[in-house]
Amino acid sequence: LQVNTLAIYGVGLLGGSVGMAVRKRGLARRVVGIGRSVERLSRALEMGAIDEMTTDLEEGCAGADLVVLASPVSNIIGVLPRVAETCKPGAIVTDVGSTKATIVARAERVFPRDGGPLFVGSHPMAGGEQSGVLFASADLFENASCIVTPTAATDPGAVEQVERFWRALGGRVVRLDPERHDRIVSAVSHLPHLAAVGVLLTAAEIDEDAEMLSKIVAGGFRDTTRVAASPAGLWRDICLENRDVIAEGLDRLAECLHHLASDIRTGEAEAIFEKLRQAREFRKRLLP
């Protein structure tokens, strides 16, 4: 895989890492960074994440063979029509947004059916609690799950190219339809996160004397609540971007805990054992 011009819209942690990874591997002749802030673009340029920069979306997209949209999800949705209009026929457009159903549905409305640029949704599961190009790395996608989310309307050749792209960056490609992607990511990432938030809020409600609690917390507590140390603003946005799926998952989790509480209160020893056993078995299958 080699392209002439790669354009990256949004040069933060993910966009910057895409640029660095592509340049390190020589996968593109030219990497153009597109953004709104000259300062951020200049920093990406200095760090070697891009070869050129522009604040003009149309200019950046016009000559690109491959475009990676790496801005926040709401922003990706906002720029899709302009990207669809500007890119040349046959150019491939993908994104790194963590919510796929809304982005893919929007893309399928604004991209032309025939002869124009081709859209394929992606979600590389990489990047931690940091943000910004300063934390970008050429190896961010090594061994990361890179989910690609085609639908029946997606061009099969474009899907293959995008999958090859993530593999070239070291990712392990997983193909999922956009709705199932949103549900699974919600189950394995958003639910554990918000459960940890709930445990902390409930603990504070049960006994707000943090000093006393800190004398008693065990190692399990540290592990279980680690994710809740992430920035609140980042997670607020994730919650809002995938709101229906997350709200439904949380309601299910709450129901599950209510049932468990009821089993415990009435002393249903066998039902309790069975649930604990099932959870343990499922975890073993997930994390062999």
Added chain:
Amino acid sequence: LQVNTLAIYGVGLLGGSVGMAVRKRGLARRVVGIGRSVERLSRALEMGAIDEMTTDLEEGCAGADLVVLASPVSNIIGVLPRVAETCKPGAIVTDVGSTKATIVARAERVFPRDGGPLFVGSHPMAGGEQSGVLFASADLFENASCIVTPTAATDPGAVEQVERFWRALGGRVVRLDPERHDRIVSAVSHLPHLAAVGVLLTAAEIDEDAEMLSKIVAGGFRDTTRVAASPAGLWRDICLENRDVIAEGLDRLAECLHHLASDIRTGEAEAIFEKLRQAREFRKRLLP
């Protein structure tokens, strides 16, 4: 602190470790192991956890200056009357049960008010996912939180002796009344555990294809659900022993998650941010 005869009822992980720790530090002239299984007692003897063994509770308690009850909670509650009857006046009895309100209330009913043996509840927070004397260690209580739970009816001299005992074994002593102990331990240990169980059961409900989920699970999932790998039988018993407090905590957690779901569904950006921020701050105070 030095006692003539220490008796340990129940020589599993905790009882065995008490014996090994006491013998290593020379804190008692004689350590007598009491139990129902000759095989288990013999193993404790071989491992150096006790000096002598007996399957006769009365015989074991009669000569003891300090008795540590280290059997499962329901069993401790069962033997308290016989222990109260047999121990000599001034002997101190404590336990290692993870639930304190029921044990302490029972002890206060069966121990004589004046001139008999003295009971003080304890809960050393040590021992992990293993059980049995084979996993016992003389250093198990080093730096462990050892909670001591006196009430207005507890002899102050006996409380001090028991606290000195746990400190001599390396523990960090925390004093709490039995009800608050149960609530706090439930908040920092049982709730995170059962939340992890709930997350796993809900994930399985959302998508039971464990093989697909395993390709996508992130590090956060591994950490958050680690506690759910513990033996189901052990945790079923913990749930049943502290059932009212745990059931109430779980219901609160479920309510908290329902509210969060509702904020997310209706897009209450500020309320979501505030909850995520509060959880993060509380965690920082708990785990500085």
